[in-house]
Amino acid sequence: MKWTQTLIPTLREAPADAEIVSHKLLLRAGLIRKLAGGVYTFLPLGLRALRKVEQIIREEMDRAGAIEVLMPALQPPEIWEASGRAETASNVLFKVKDSSGRQWFLSPTAEEVITTLAANEINSYRQLPKNFYQISLKFRDEIRPRFGLMRAKEFIMKDAYSFDATDEGAMASYQKMYDAYTRIFARCGLKAFPVEADTGVIGGNYSHEFMVPAETGENEVVFCEACGYAANLEKATSGIPKTAAREVGPALEKFATPGVVTIEALSKEPYKVPANRQIKTLVFIADSKPIIILIRGDDQLNETKLLAKTGAVAARPATPEEILPLLGAKPGSLGAVVNVPGDVKVFADERLQGANDMTTGANEDGFHFKHVSIERDLKVTAWFDLRTVTAGEPCVKCAKPLNIRRAIEVGHVFKLGTKYSEALNATFLDVDGLRKPSVMGCYGIGVTRTLQAIIEQGNDKDGVIWPLSVAPYQVCITPLTVAPDSQAMQLAEKFYAELTARGVDVILDDRDERPGVKFKDSELVGFPIRIGLGEKSLAKGEVEIKPRNGAMQFVKIEAAVEAVLGLAA
Ligand SMILES: [Zn+2]
Numbered sequence: 001m002k003w004t005q006t007l008i009p010t011l012r013e014a015p016a017d018a019e020i021v022s023h024k025l026l027l028r029a030g031l032i033r034k035l036a037g038g039v040y041t042f043l044p045l046g047l048r049a050l051r052k053v054e055q056i057i058r059e060e061m062d063r064a065g066a067i068e069v070l071m072p073a074l075q076p077p078e079i080w081e082a083s084g085r086a087e088t089a090s091n092v093l094f095k096v097k098d099s100s101g102r103q104w105f106l107s108p109t110a111e112e113v114i115t116t117l118a119a120n121e122i123n124s125y126r127q128l129p130k131n132f133y134q135i136s137l138k139f140r141d142e143i144r145p146r147f148g149l150m151r152a153k154e155f156i157m158k159d160a161y162s163f164d165a166t167d168e169g170a171m172a173s174y175q176k177m178y179d180a181y182t183r184i185f186a187r188c189g190l191k192a193f194p195v196e197a198d199t200g201v202i203g204g205n206y207s208h209e210f211m212v213p214a215e216t217g218e219n220e221v222v223f224c225e226a227c228g229y230a231a232n233l234e235k236a237t238s239g240i241p242k243t244a245a246r247e248v249g250p251a252l253e254k255f256a257t258p259g260v261v262t263i264e265a266l267s268k269e270p271y272k273v274p275a276n277r278q279i280k281t282l283v284f285i286a287d288s289k290p291i292i293i294l295i296r297g298d299d300q301l302n303e304t305k306l307l308a309k310t311g312a313v314a315a316r317p318a319t320p321e322e323i324l325p326l327l328g329a330k331p332g333s334l335g336a337v338v339n340v341p342g343d344v345k346v347f348a349d350e351r352l353q354g355a356n357d358m359t360t361g362a363n364e365d366g367f368h369f370k371h372v373s374i375e376r377d378l379k380v381t382a383w384f385d386l387r388t389v390t391a392g393e394p395c396v397k398c399a400k401p402l403n404i405r406r407a408i409e410v411g412h413v414f415k416l417g418t419k420y421s422e423a424l425n426a427t428f429l430d431v432d433g434l435r436k437p438s439v440m441g442c443y444g445i446g447v448t449r450t451l452q453a454i455i456e457q458g459n460d461k462d463g464v465i466w467p468l469s470v471a472p473y474q475v476c477i478t479p480l481t482v483a484p485d486s487q488a489m490q491l492a493e494k495f496y497a498e499l500t501a502r503g504v505d506v507i508l509d510d511r512d513e514r515p516g517v518k519f520k521d522s523e524l525v526g527f528p529i530r531i532g533l534g535e536k537s538l539a540k541g542e543v544e545i546k547p548r549n550g551a552m553q554f555v556k557i558e559a560a561v562e563a564v565l566g567l568a569a
Pocket of ligand 1: 225396398399400
């Protein structure tokens with residue numbers, strides 16, 4: 001490709017709304033352009049890099065035995081109602097109406113479509129296992145799109161869905177995808193690592209996310225350097241000890257705490273109850289019913305765990321107006337010792353199990369109880385791990401201190417079980433003559449997000465540093481004069497032809513620009529190898545070969561093509 005023939009609109013400055021380095025570089029290097037918030041056009045170079053990422057994904061999915069299909073973006077709401085997600089995923093669904101007033105959903109994912117297909121096409125165990133995948137445009141009604149392609153309203157996703165006859169088969173399919181993902185991200189030059197993840201609104205019972213460490217990532221990952229334990233903060237557990245038991249203390253005692261409504265205030269004079277001896281009482285509305293949650297005063301509730309453990313579809317903190325008639329007090333004086341209606345469930349964090357001599361609200365404004373013994377004085381419906389892990393806590397596996405790091409989620413593998421196959425009747429006739437639901441898995445890769453993660457991980461002050469595997473062009477030939485009869489331009493054309501014939505992706509910067517401008521643009525776009533053809537070097541019979549991430553080499557003209565092929569291998 002000749003530079004003047006394509007469109008590479010590089011920018012010296014990034015637009016003000018680009019907050020993170022990869023978003024700035026996508027714009028500055030002329031890879032994408034914004035049409036509206038969260039909606040982008042891929043320019044020629046951005047599209048070339050994107051297609052290379054897609055091709056790596058396609059090759060590895062095919063290698064893992066998955067088969068490519070293409071499903072519609074327009075999906076009828078009925079199948080979403082059947083799976084129950086018309087409601088649970090409602091906040092992210094793009095809904096459109098056709099001219100007859102019929103409603104459609106724009107696909108954010110395709111479990112319902114593929115399961116409908118399987119219900120019709122797969123009838124016997126002999127047809128299993130099957131793993132279908134597609135690479136296509138997806139839509140998400142993102143209220144606050146941000147960070148360029150990271151959180152967009154429209155994006156490209158690779159989604160795959162496996163169908164197996166047995167649970168063991170489903171685990172084998174899961175493992176194949178897990179291994180394929182490991183290869184895909186490695187081939188994209190990304191340092192991505194798998195972490196245990198929550199299964200969230202998609203449902204299912206086993207899941208990993210593939211994370212790329214980055215300061216700007218929207219996820220927090222808990223990990224252990226010592227043993228390799230890694231989990232999303234929403235899911236992570238630690239080996240933190242339970243609350244130390246004290247000798248069985250005196251009986252429960254109510255005491256006045258006028259104006260005290262926070263854990264902190266109760267920890268100060270004159271009360272001096274440390275946060276780790278307080279029980280924090282929270283009221284949530286879970287699937288429209290109030291529930292009480294007890295966690296230790298120095299811990300934070302993890303709402304993802306709350307949903308996962310209680311099985312609730314949705315939960316939100318109750319308002320003071322909802323709490324007062326329920327418990328008889330305002331937030332700040334709440335507890336579960338007295339005045340808890342019999343039909344309100346009480347869920348407590350495991351760290352409080354067996355704790356005694358604790359302090360908690362008395363469900364009477366301005367009063368607390370002390371000497372509270374959990375087992376003796378209050379009724380807990382169920383104990384769960386409900387707290388959020390913090391850095392430095394002992395690892396759940398090896399007891400070494402845990403770290404927390406920010407990361408970008410680029411892929412996700414789920415073992416779904418039979419949730420969708422039961423809901424949408426995707427059954428098959430098994431070898432024993434019985435009709436059974438297929439055991440499913442689903443597997444996503446954010447393709448456009450992966451592209452941006454590659455840039456977020458590979459850049460310096462001058463621009464993008466592409467891995468060879470996904471660079472829009474691997475080699476940029478830069479003659480410093482472009483007069484057609486000059487030695488520089490004639491050699492440039494010769495190298496261009498030879499390298500292209502040897503299978504290298506080459507761009508020839510044939511612009512009549514100052515050398516400084518050309519070098520700067522080539523560094524900004526981040527081509528992995530630049531061949532500089534300047535008068536001084538040519539006079540010595542040499543060309544300049546500059547790896548984007550390495551030192552300049554001077555190579556004899558005759559040896560130049562082989563030298564570049566060595567670097568591009
Ligand atoms: Zn560990």
